[in-house]
Amino acid sequence: MAELRVQIPDELVAKLQEKLGADTKVTDIARDAITLYSWAVNERAQGHVITSSNTKFEPVKQLAMASLDRISTTTSTSETTETVKTI
Numbered sequence: 001m002a003e004l005r006v007q008i009p010d011e012l013v014a015k016l017q018e019k020l021g022a023d024t025k026v027t028d029i030a031r032d033a034i035t036l037y038s039w040a041v042n043e044r045a046q047g048h049v050i051t052s053s054n055t056k057f058e059p060v061k062q063l064a065m066a067s068l069d070r071i072s073t074t075t076s077t078s079e080t081t082e083t084v085k086t087i
Contacts, residue, residue, distance in 0.1 A: 050062065
C-alpha cells in the first residue's frame with residue numbers, strides 16, 4: 001500500500017472538523033478526499049462532468065480541475081449506476 005504524506009493548513013482542518021465534528025481525524029479527511037478524487041477520475045474517464053447544485057438544481061456549478069481535464073474518456077454502450085465505496 002502506498003503511503004501519502006501531505007501538509008494541510010491548520011485552518012482548513014479546523015473548518016472541516018467544524019463541519020464534520022471535532023473528533024474527525026485528519027487521516028479520515030485525507031482518506032475521504034482520496035475516495036472522492038478516485039470517483040471523480042472514474043466519472044471523467046466515462047465522459048461525465050462533476051457538478052454541484054442545490055435541491056432545485058439552481059445554480060449548477062461544474063468542477064474544474066486541470067488533472068481531471070487531462071483524462072481521456074472512454075465510450076460506454078450502457079448506462080451504469082455505481083455505489084461509491086470508501087477506501
